[in-house]
Amino acid sequence: MIAAVEAWRAGLFKRGHWLPNIVAGAIVGVVALPLAMAFAIASGVKPEQGLYTSIIAGIAVALLGGSRIQIAGPTGAFIVILAGVVAQFGVDGLLLATLMAGVILVLMGLARLGAVIRFIPDPVIVGFTAGIAVIIWVGQWQYFFGLPVAGGGPFYLKTWQLLQSLPRLHVATTLLALGSLALALWGPRIPGLSRVPGPLLAMLAATAATIAFDATLTVGNIRATATTTAPNFVRGSVVPLTMAFTALKGSLGVQWSAITVGAVVGAHVGPGLLGVVVSRP
DSSP: OOHHHHHHHTTTTSGGGHHHHHHHHHHHHHHHHHHHHHHHHHTTSOHHHHHHHHHHHHHHHHHHSSOTTOOOOOOGGGHHHHHHHHHHHHHHHHHHHHHHHHHHHHHHHHTTOGGGGGGSOHHHHHHHHHHHHHHHHHHTHHHHTTOOOOOSSOHHHHHHHHHHHGGGOOHHHHHHHHHHHHHHHHGGGSTTOTTSOHHHHHHHHHHHHHHHTTTOOOOTTHHHHSOSSOOGGGGTOOHHHHHHHHHHHHHHHHHHHHSOHHHHHHHHSHHHHHHHHHTOO
16 A cells, blocks of 8 residues: 555545644654754765755655555664665765665565564564664764764774773763753653654754854764755755766666675675564564
8 A cells, every 4th residue: 555545545635634744744854854864974974965865765655655654764773784885885885785775675575575574583683773772872972972083993992992082072062962862851841842852852952052152062073074055955956866866877887896796795785684674563
């Protein structure tokens, strides 16, 4: 069942449903768009690329998803795998990995293999997601505390480098991060704000604080990662999408001659299998 068709049959396109749906979509968009940009930075690409992805994928899943009540959005579980793909193969490899992941999911759906994932034991799923959570948590220390960027190496070495850098934390950045975290967790408990999502409160408060202090507060090196001008699509151009399709075309023709088949299977099939795991009911 296509989500848009299901919603039409349920009468959700009638005028009486417009206002609540628009309000709900605005709230979700305000929270999901910055989240997608943050995940893009953590994955090793530019924040505007996460912005493009969230917009296009959000529209696609809302119209063509399997159900009008399914939940879809940016997920941090992919950061660990995608960051490795970007570091080894660049953005071209990431585009190829995304394409292959989509093909894998479609083929598994056509073959009715979705039920196979239920045979994976719960401890395996819990341990897998907990391990990803720890890696992401440690990886965000440098942004949360404004620490210098850790060098390369295995996970335990990066963790030790970050721990050694804690005495040099940036006070303003740390206070901003702590305040945002507090609002995200306990903001809805404030009288009169019980119906406002905590992440939305945190984002608005952090933005206001940054503007009030004349943008002198920076979280890690996000400012250095972001572009200094508005994205082209904001100014009415489709150049970014054209560049994306050009890069995809190049990746299909270049990556296969530059890497081995084993590397392709290991790095590019991983996102597809992870998509199956995180979609487990």
